[in-house]
Amino acid sequence: MICSRRFTGFLSRAATRNCAAFIMALGLLQGLCMNAWADGNSVCILISFDGFRHDYISRLPNGAIKELIAHGCTADALIPVNPTKTFPNHWSIATGLYPSDHGIVDNRFYDRVLNDTFNMTRTEPVWWRGEPIWTTVERTGKTAFTYFWPGSSTPINGHLPSKWFTYEHSRDYTSRVDSIVTWASMPKPPDLIVSYFELLDDAGHRYGPNAPQVDSALAVANSLISRLVKGLEARGVINNCTIVLVSDHGMAEINPATPHDKHLSVEQFMADPTVRVIVSNPNILVYGLPGTTANTIAAGINADSQTYRATATPVSDLDTAWHIQYPGRTPDLIVTAEYGYDIDVGKRPARKSTGGNHGYSNSISDMHGIFIASGHRIKPGRIQPLSVIDVYNIICKLTNVPPARNRGNANRVSDVVH
Incomplete structure (x- = not known):
């Protein structure tokens, strides 16, 4: 620590002075170090x-991330919200909300009130509720910089x-890191820097989580x-x-x-305009079904779930663990592929899914993510799994x-921060 290095030189000089003077100087130095943190120069990345x-x-190689783990706090897992998708979970991390x-409520969904469909390019404020951490920070008079976090380009x-930046998938990873370094070393740096990297998701989708390409991405x-x-x-710094x-x-x-004829096709839902x-x-999120129809379709799929490799749930029967009952956006029926299978989105014969x-x-451990923190205020050690909605309070x-x-x-x- 910078204060510690200064202290080393000071100690050698103070050793020749009387004890009382040394103690007074030590107290002054401690106050200076504390003021260095209090004046806004501490940065959370x-x-x-x-x-x-x-x-x-x-599977990580030796190096920086393992060093952060060795000297910091690591949760056994970071448990996502349902559905275990990118946009719901990044917004839950940012806001601490379900x-x-x-x-x-998903990467793609329909809003009955707006009569419009959300996708991952939508930045209009009407879609996004809650207060993300960068807004919380700035509302208190502090400063936050973001680099590609989902939702961070939405007012x-x-x-x-x-x-903030408009998302560009092709933006070089090293330039993102170099920007973070530059920001953190400004004379008056931001209090919070938030950034996003997609390389592991890209490799996992394309090749599968057990592929050597994922090791390369790691x-x-x-x-x-x-x-x-x-x-x-x-x-x-x-x-x-x-x-x-x-x-x-x-x-x-x-x-x-998976045999081509055993994928569940969406065509059977499209007969009714x-x-x-x-x-x-x-x-599959299905909207516009009367309750009795949703129940009938669900019963038919569930009765032959081994063929379809999927289960169907009317919204009335959704487990509370899903936490997606948002007015106008909750589907009447959710059809979920069995773990390790995909939904067929075209006419049969379907393509064979890979990757x-x-x-x-989110009860399946393979859906769980990571939480690693390291810094002067972090309690070192390993802790029980956190939920993504716990991260917001930690960053606050x-x-x-x-x-x-x-x-x-x-x-x-208090499990993470002194």
């Missing part, structure tokens, strides 16, 4: 690696972060964190920074042996701001 499954940690509160209550992720840490060290790594969900291997079908693999997917129940504590209303367990903050 929150980074999401989309699709970083909790057990990928065992989809039933913040309105992002919330008319406000955007002090710095090596790249490790090199990015190494670049971050070395950059902060070179600028002399590493001791002013707390680094928090999270992920939104894990990844499942798609069963490549009043029915709206949203495919968000491995789920990986997510979106299955690290940035010294009062949280907005949220669903996170406030008691979990």
Whole structure:
């Protein structure tokens, strides 16, 4: 720590003085160090690696991420909300709310009131509810910079972060890291920096979670964190920074042996023009079904679930663990593929699915992500799994701001932060 290095030199000089003078000087030095943290120079860096499954940690090469784990706090897992998709979970991490509160109930969904469909390019404020952490930080007079976090380019209550970017999938990873280093080493740095990396999700979807290409992506992720840490060290600001790594969900291997004629096709739902079908693999969201029709379709699918490799649930029977009952956006029927299977979105014969997917129940461990934190205020050690909705309160504590209303367990903050 910078203060510690200064203290080393001071100690050698003070050793020749009387004890009382040394103690007075030590107290003064301690106050200076405390003021260095109190004057706003402490930076919290929150980074999401989309699709970083909790057990990928065992496959990491030696290096920066393992160093953060060794000296910081690691949860056994970060449990996503349902559905285990990118946008619902990133918004739950940012707000500490369930989809039933913040309105992002899937990566794609229909809103009956708006008569419009949400997808991952929509940034209009009407879709996004709740207060994300960067808005909380800025509302208290502090500063937040974001780099590609889902939803961070949407004005919330008319406000955007002090710095933000429109998402570009092709944006170079190293340039993102270098921007973080530059921001953290500004004379007056932001209190919060939030960033997002999609490389592990890309590799997991394309090749499957057990593929060597995922190991290669893990090596790249490790090199990015190494670049971050070395950059902060070179600028002399590493001791002013707390680094928090999270992920939104894990990844499942798609069963490549699924016979073409045993995929559930969405065609059977499309005969009625009043029915709206949203495919968000491995789920189908069906809107416009009367309750009796939804029950009938669900019963038919569930009676032959081994053929379809799927189960169907009318909204009236949705387990409360789903937390997606948002007015106007909750489907009448959700059809979910069996773990390791996909939904067929075209005419038979279907293509054979390969690679990986997510979106299955958050009770399945392969859907769980990571939480790793390291810095001067972090309690070292391993802790029980956290929920994604717990992260918001932790970041509020690290940035010294009062949280907005949220669903996170406030008691979990003390597991992580001194």
